[in-house]
Amino acid sequence: MPVQTRCQWIQDPPCTKSGQVVCEGCSRKHCAQHHCSHRQELEAKLDELLRNNETVLDQAQAANPKDSALQQIDEYEAQMTAKIRESADNARQKVRRIIEDGKNDVKKELQEIRNGMLEKKQNDDYFENDLKAIENKMNDVQKNAARQQQIKVILQPIQQWDHLIQIEKPVSIRRGRKRFD
Numbered sequence: 175m176p177v178q179t180r181c182q183w184i185q186d187p188p189c190t191k192s193g194q195v196v197c198e199g200c201s202r203k204h205c206a207q208h209h210c211s212h213r214q215e216l217e218a219k220l221d222e223l224l225r226n227n228e229t230v231l232d233q234a235q236a237a238n239p240k241d242s243a244l245q246q247i248d249e250y251e252a253q254m255t256a257k258i259r260e261s262a263d264n265a266r267q268k269v270r271r272i273i274e275d276g277k278n279d280v281k282k283e284l285q286e287i288r289n290g291m292l293e294k295k296q297n298d299d300y301f302e303n304d305l306k307a308i309e310n311k312m313n314d315v316q317k318n319a320a321r322q323q324q325i326k327v328i329l330q331p332i333q334q335w336d337h338l339i340q341i342e343k344p345v346s347i348r349r350g351r352k353r354f355d
């Protein structure tokens with residue numbers, strides 16, 4: 175005779191009937207009634223997994239815009255744009271100041287030369303060498319004025335535009351895809 179096994183129902187209250195039906199999943203033996211209950215337990219667990227499946231789907235579909243990769247890219251773009259704009263604004267300001275200073279210098283030098291000439295003219299106090307000296311000074315001022323225009327702009331190129339923002343795809347966990355039986 176086969177050894178009698180008690181129903182292995184683990185929930186309260188304990189069952190005193192003999193276990194006649196074996197569950198192929200967990201190998202526990204149950205009485206007919208508890209075999210039924212055990213199947214209901216498994217069904218409830220499957221239903222829970224089905225609900226979780228929907229929850230995970232909902233969560234995955236409703237991507238949170240905060241902290242998202244897109245937001246990081248937006249912020250980076252804004253920061254870089256702001257830095258480049260700031261850098262360009264500063265550079266423009268420097269160029270304008272240099273031009274302005276150069277013009278003022280030329281104006282001041284010409285004014286001095288002019289005052290000197292007017293004074294000499296008024297006093298009728300000049301000779302060829304004075305005129306030559308004035309002419310030389312004027313030439314220098316003119317040359318300097320032309321030189322003031324030649325402002326050198328050194329632009330730092332960005333070497334790798336393609337690598338400015340790099341994106342890495344997350345590695346997925348992939349379990350063996352067994353068929354449901």
Ligand SMILES: [Zn+2]
Nearest residue numbers: 197199200201
């Ligand atoms: Zn079982």
Ligand SMILES: [Zn+2]
Nearest residue numbers: 181189205208
């Ligand atoms: Zn039982």
